[in-house]
Amino acid sequence: xxxxxxxxxxxxxxxxxxxxxxxxxxxxxxxxxxxxxxxxxxxxxxxxxxxxxxxxxxxxxxxxxxxxxxxxxxxxxxxxxxxxxxxxxxxxxxxxxxxxxxxxxxxxxxxxxxxxxxxxxxxxxxxxxxxxxxxxxxxxxxxxxxxxxxxxxxxxxxxxxxxxxxxxxxxxxxxxxxxxxxxxxxxxxxxxxxxxxxxxxxxxxxxxxxxxxxxxxxxxxxxxxxxxxxxxxxxxxxxxxxxxxxxxxxxxxxxxxxxxxxxxxxxxxxxxxxxxxxxxxxxxxxxxxxxxxxxxxxxxxxxxxxxxxxxxxxxxxxxxxxxxxxxxxxxxxxxxxxxxxxxxxxxxxxxxxxxxxxxxxxxxxxxxxxxxxxxxxxxxxxxxxxxxxxxxxxxxxxxxxxxxxxxxxxxxxxxxxxxxxxxxxxxxxxxxxxxxxxxxxxxxxxxxxxxxxxxxxxxxxxxxxxxxxxxxxxxxxxxxxxxxxxxxxxxxxxxxxxxxxxxxxxxxxxxxxxxxxxxxxxxxxxxxxxxxxxxxxxxxxxxxxxxxxxxxxxxxxxxxxxxxxxxxxxxxxxxxxxxxxxxx
Amino acid sequence: xxxxxxxxxxxxxxxxxxxxxxxxxxxxxxxxxxxxxxxxxxxxxxxxxxxxxxxxxxxxxxxxxxxxxxxxxxxxxxxxxxxxxxxxxxxxxxxxxxxxxxxxxxxxxxxxxxxxxxxxxxxxxxxxxxxxxxxxxxxxxxxxxxxxxxxxxxxxxxxxxxxxxxxxxxxxxxxxxxxxxxxxxxxxxxxxxxxxxxxxxxxxxxxxxxxxxxxxxxxxxxxxxxxxxxxxxxxxxxxxxxxxxxxxxxxxxxxxxxxxxxxxxxxxxxxxxxxxxxxxxxxxxxxxxxxxxxxxxxxxxxxxx
Numbered sequence: 066x067x068x069x070x071x072x073x074x075x076x077x078x079x080x081x082x083x084x085x086x087x088x089x090x091x092x093x094x095x096x097x098x099x100x101x102x103x104x105x106x107x108x109x110x111x112x113x114x115x116x117x118x119x120x121x122x123x124x125x126x127x128x129x130x131x132x133x134x135x136x137x138x139x140x141x142x143x144x145x146x147x148x149x150x151x152x153x154x155x156x157x158x159x160x161x162x163x164x165x166x167x168x169x170x171x172x173x174x175x176x177x178x179x180x181x182x183x184x185x186x187x188x189x190x191x192x193x194x195x196x197x198x199x200x201x202x203x204x205x206x207x208x209x210x211x212x213x214x215x216x217x218x219x220x221x222x223x224x225x226x227x228x229x230x231x232x233x234x235x236x237x238x239x240x241x242x243x244x245x246x247x248x249x250x251x252x253x254x255x256x257x258x259x260x261x262x263x264x265x266x267x268x269x270x271x272x273x274x275x276x277x278x279x280x281x282x283x284x285x286x287x288x289x290x291x292x293x294x295x296x297x298x299x300x301x302x303x304x305x306x307x308x309x310x311x312x313x314x315x316x317x318x319x320x321x322x323x324x325x326x327x328x329x330x331x332x333x334x335x336x337x338x339x340x341x342x343x344x345x346x347x348x349x350x351x352x353x354x355x356x357x358x359x360x361x362x363x364x365x366x367x368x369x370x371x372x373x374x375x376x377x378x379x380x381x382x383x384x385x386x387x388x389x390x391x392x393x394x395x396x397x398x399x400x401x402x403x404x405x406x407x408x409x410x411x412x413x414x415x416x417x418x419x420x421x422x423x424x425x426x427x428x429x430x431x432x433x434x435x436x437x438x439x440x441x442x443x444x445x446x447x448x449x450x451x452x453x454x455x456x457x458x459x460x461x462x463x464x465x466x467x468x469x470x471x472x473x474x475x476x477x478x479x480x481x482x483x484x485x486x487x488x489x490x491x492x493x494x495x496x497x498x499x500x501x502x503x504x505x506x507x508x509x510x511x512x513x514x515x516x517x518x519x520x521x522x523x524x525x526x527x528x529x530x531x532x533x534x535x536x537x538x539x540x541x542x543x544x545x546x547x548x549x550x551x552x553x554x555x556x557x558x559x560x561x562x563x564x565x566x567x568x569x570x571x572x573x574x575x576x577x578x579x580x581x582x583x584x585x586x587x588x589x590x591x592x593x594x595x596x597x598x599x600x601x602x603x604x605x606x607x608x609x610x611x612x613x614x615x616x617x618x619x620x621x622x623x624x625x626x627x628x629x630x631x632x633x634x635x636x637x638x639x640x641x642x643x644x645x646x647x648x649x
Numbered sequence: 650x651x652x653x654x655x656x657x658x659x660x661x662x663x664x665x666x667x668x669x670x671x672x673x674x675x676x677x678x679x680x681x682x683x684x685x686x687x688x689x690x691x692x693x694x695x696x697x698x699x700x701x702x703x704x705x706x707x708x709x710x711x712x713x714x715x716x717x718x719x720x721x722x723x724x725x726x727x728x729x730x731x732x733x734x735x736x737x738x739x740x741x742x743x744x745x746x747x748x749x750x751x752x753x754x755x756x757x758x759x760x761x762x763x764x765x766x767x768x769x770x771x772x773x774x775x776x777x778x779x780x781x782x783x784x785x786x787x788x789x790x791x792x793x794x795x796x797x798x799x800x801x802x803x804x805x806x807x808x809x810x811x812x813x814x815x816x817x818x819x820x821x822x823x824x825x826x827x828x829x830x831x832x833x834x835x836x837x838x839x840x841x842x843x844x845x846x847x848x849x850x851x852x853x854x855x856x857x858x859x860x861x862x863x864x865x866x867x868x869x870x871x872x873x874x875x876x877x878x879x880x881x882x883x884x885x886x887x888x889x890x891x892x893x894x895x896x897x898x899x900x901x902x903x904x905x906x907x908x909x910x911x912x913x914x915x916x917x918x919x920x921x922x923x924x925x926x927x928x929x930x931x932x933x934x935x936x937x938x939x940x941x942x943x944x945x946x947x948x949x950x951x952x953x954x
Contacts, residue, residue, distance in 0.1 A: 222924030496918020
């Protein structure tokens with residue numbers, strides 16, 4: 066970067082580029098564009114895309130390629146900022162539309178929504194500060210996407226062989242995902258269907274090189290995840306059907322021969338009413354027991370932040386603990402303001418309670434989502450947000466508006482936790498200073514909120530701009546949340562499954578290796594075809610490690626797996642853009 | 650052997666708890682049965698509608714009542730905006746009302762199919778009403794209903810999970826001691842490896858300090874040496890976290906791994922700054938890494954004492 070003449074190294078170059086204006090401005094620009102685009106995509110398709118990978122590629126191309134002045138760490142800061150801004154898109158697009166769909170437009174304060182969303186954004190970063198040491202340095206969670214981004218950022222110095230492997234992995238993954246996007250190949254191979262097995266004996270493998278890559282990077286550590294999936298779909302599901310735990314054809318008038326019976330049992334009853342809520346409970350219990358088991362390490366992490374506070378920030382790589390405490394207090398005040406505006410009819414005590422519980426749940430759910438993402442690259446964000454909204458619903462005495470508005474904060478906050486932690490993992494692998502990454506994300510995390518909320522308001526227009534019945538923008542997640550709110554109003558909540566699951570997760574905390582409860586719960590929470598693909602990756606990684614050794618894994622398998630993840634992420638974006646441009 | 654036994658008990662425990670945990674409370678199952686009947690009745694109504702549309706199309710009638718025309722466009726019974734957000738039972742009622750009011754003259758074959766469809770819609774209506782009558786079971790009755798049915802089996806499974814996990818915990822602790830020969834040997838191994846990483850990092854830093862006018866080839870050579878440390882001993886050291894945790898407890902582990910990880914991160918920074926050809930930052934990173942690794946060595950010593 067700073068050579069005076071060929072081969073000679075400049076011994077007095079300008080300071081090393083890290084947190085620069087170029088990185089901040091460019092990151093904000095990419096982040097804002099991604100926020101607007103991904104909010105629209107979420108309303109259209111019901112999912113958003115990972116911002117980190119896209120931002121890393123764009124930053125790499127512009128800062129290093131076009132401007133020819135970006136350092137590797139500066140690229141990491143740029144990508145951290147862009148994904149931090151974009152994080153609001155999923156949080157807002159999955160929750161806020163429900164208020165419009167339920168016909169509550171004009172009855173809620175948009176200022177309250179903004180306040181809640183901004184508070185959630187800040188809280189997500191604040192609560193993750195002490196967990197960085199715990200998850201990245203102590204537990205050494207993999208964060209497969211974080212590794213993929215770091216591999217990409219390090220590619221200029223990794224040598225030609227590793228660059229070729231990365232590109233090779235990228236090409237294979239992109240080609241397969243493109244064929245899938247163009248519907249030339251299916252998104253999963255359903256062996257059970259071909260063998261004539263009923264839908265409740267799941268024997269399918271998802272065609273996803275990103276899941277395969279995540280499994281390859283996780284190796285042996287991902288095995289409890291596979292165990293959870295096998296237990297759920299190869300043991301509990303067939304037993305539940307054959308022993309009559311689920312509604313049998315004989316119990317249901319006139320449906321004994323209905324061809325859709327097995328599909329309904331597998332999707333609606335086994336997955337929707339039994340395994341998924343039980344999985345959510347196990348996730349919660351597993352995360353809680355993880356906090357208890359690692360309390361001494363957490364205490365040590367917080368005391369190391371305290372020592373930073375005492376010694377001042379200069380020279381330290383960590384943000385001081387006073388930022389943590391100050392941030393929590395400030396975010397609580399903002400969230401309380403949002404609760405007051407969102408539910409003016411509620412008593413002050415109730416408003417304080419929902420703001421307080423909102424923060425506690427956000428921290429716990431953020432921990433769960435960050436752990437799950439760290440171990441498998443799969444985020445149970447929707448389930449955790451759903452519980453957050455349910456909690457708010459009960460605490461506000463069945464008042465939908467404050468429940469959803471506080472739910473916006475929870476959803477954005479937990480997304481921020483997982484995103485920040487992934488970026489911190491990339492940062493760790495390239496030697497970035499965590500303090501600078503956290504400061505960068507602090508500075509910009511609120512920017513995505515007005516963009517995402519603005520897009521939602523703009524698209525709603527005079528009314529009916531999205532939602533069920535709208536062919537263009539059906540807002541699937543918002544519609545689902547609206548339906549859930551209606552069922553909650555009718556009194557339904559699977560407390561039995563959540564409680565049973567939480568007890569299992571807590572008991573699994575005794576097992577000597579941490580995170581087992583989270584992995585087993587996550588496997589039950591997800592459809593089986595995701596687990597099988599990931600499991601194949603884990604199995605392949607274990608075999609290759611045994612045969613080729615650790616060094617080969619680092620030199621060969623990691624760049625290939627990183628290429629798989631990046632290839633699918635970028636092709637997903639391209640396919641979505643193509644579908645939107647042709648009106649698909 | 651002990652670990653295998655623990656794993657078997659744990660697996661059985663998880664299977665039992667997850668199995669009994671999945672039980673549906675009897676009243677909730679009854680609710681699901683009614684919902685299922687309504688779901689299938691709706692499916693049958695859709696099938697009858699498809700059959701009606703087919704004969705309508707064969708009779709070359711214009712598109713109406715939710716059937717599509719030759720161009721594939723659907724002429725809905727009701728404006729979708731009117732149906733939006735309405736509960737299924739209301740939508741069913743609105744559809745039936747509109748169908749009953751229709752005065753369209755149709756051929757006999759088509760009328761027959763239409764009647765079958767209307768009958769299916771009426772059956773769906775009855776099933777939806779029955780589902781509504783059962784109502785939604787609240788969270789607490791669901792919890793007590795489930796506990797009454799599967800609580801004992803679940804409790805037994807939970808006991809197995811606890812016993813299995815505990816047995817595995819003890820087995821791993823025992824294995825650590827027997828693997829190392831005696832309780833003193835393990836920390837020495839970790840300490841020796843850590844000392845070796847520190848020596849190599851220090852040698853690298855000294856080599857850097859000795860370079861007065863480094864050229865690109867020097868930086869590439871240093872990077873390759875660093876690669877060797879990172880992917881060899883340092884990777885092994887970082888992988889051994891669980892063993893260190895078992896030996897020194899969580900607090901002791903944190904005392905050691907905190908500076909070790911900081912040192913690892915600074916070596917990562919050294920790698921990227923060498924790639925970026927930024928000599929002062931590379932020097933600073935090397936110095937920082939050595940200082941952190943020295944702190945880690947001190948932490949191991951104080952834990953061993």
